[in-house]
Amino acid sequence: MAERYEIRFSGAGGQGLITAGIILAEAASIVEGKSAVQSQSYGPEARGGASKSEVIISDGPIDYPKATIVDACLAMTQVACDKYANGIKPGGLLLLDEDFVPNVPEGDFKVVRVPIMRTAQEEIGRAIVANVVALGAMIALTGVVAKESGLKAVLSRVPEAFKDLNEKAYNLGFEKVKAAMA
Known part of the structure; x- marks a missing residue:
């Protein structure tokens, strides 16, 4: 059986997490040649309501396109964490925006806290790239x-004028987690 890896991005509508999921699926499928599927769900509110994007990546065919046992979950808001940080497998990973998710749920998973939105706002100067930081x-x-x-997939999606900005955002997000895990 092929190895199946399930990732869930969750936050508020308008934070670009569905786009982040699409880019991850493209990195896996187009850049690396793996099987990948992305799905999304959001409330009736276009902006502000809880939303999620799920990406399943596998070395072989994907028989079911929805996440069932999540390997890793991102929660950018407390509402998203409360709603979507369920179903993380034992030993899985939960990435939280440390400024917007004060209450960490109980579970048999590793929690990593990083200032995602603050990094986008203060270190890059543009909150709009928080999804790329994430x-x-x-x-x-x-x-x-x-x-x-991942970087190749990000850069293939953004206009030329914003490539440097998005590359910086991506690299900062990557570095923040590596530092948090050290």
């Missing part, structure tokens, strides 16, 4: 695709 962080945390593959 993507870099999740790739560093999981190792599900190579760092270079």
Whole structure:
């Protein structure tokens, strides 16, 4: 049976986490040639309501396109954490935005806390790239695709004028998680 890895990005609508999931799926499938599927769910509110994006990556065919036992979950808000940080497998990973998720749920998983939104706002100067910071962080945390593959997928999606900004965001997210895990 092929190895199946399930990742869930969750936060508020408008934070770009569905796009982050799509980019991760592209890094796995287009750049690395693995099987990948991405799905999304969000409330009736276009902005502000809880939303999630799930990515399943496998070396072989994917028989079911929804996450069932999550290997790694990102929660950018407390509401998203309360709603979507369930179903993480024993020994799994939970990445939290340390400024927006004060209450850590109980569970048999490793918790890593990183200032994702603050990094985007203060170190890059643009909150809009928080999803790319989060993507870099999740790739560093999981190792599900190579760092270079994730960056290649990010850069293939952004206009030329924003490539440097997004590369900086991606690398900062990656570095923040590596430092938090050290």
